[in-house]
Amino acid sequence: MEVPTIDQGAETMPDSNRDEKETRVTVLFPPPVAQRLRRVAERKAVPFSVLARLWVIEKLDEEERRLGIEAGAGQ
Secondary structure (H helix, E strand, O other): OOOOEEOOOOEEEEOOOOOOEEEEOOEEOOHHHHHHHHHHHHHHOOOHHHHHHHHHHHHHHHHHHHHOOOOOOOO
16 A cells, blocks of 8 residues: 655645634645545544544644653743
8 A cells, every 4th residue: 555645835824713824735645545544534523624633633642742842842
């Protein structure tokens, strides 16, 4: 299975609910992985993109702790 690709041409877009800006990132999943993600998201009654974002943030937090990196140090 191929590793998901992150589009390096991300654009920064203002979020109307915040003063901060968010970065839009395109992630490409193989169809079977996307289907699995959609199935789990549907069961949890959340949009699949929200579930993916939450899981990325959760994994990032875990890795920062594991590596001893201060949370949000790259901001």
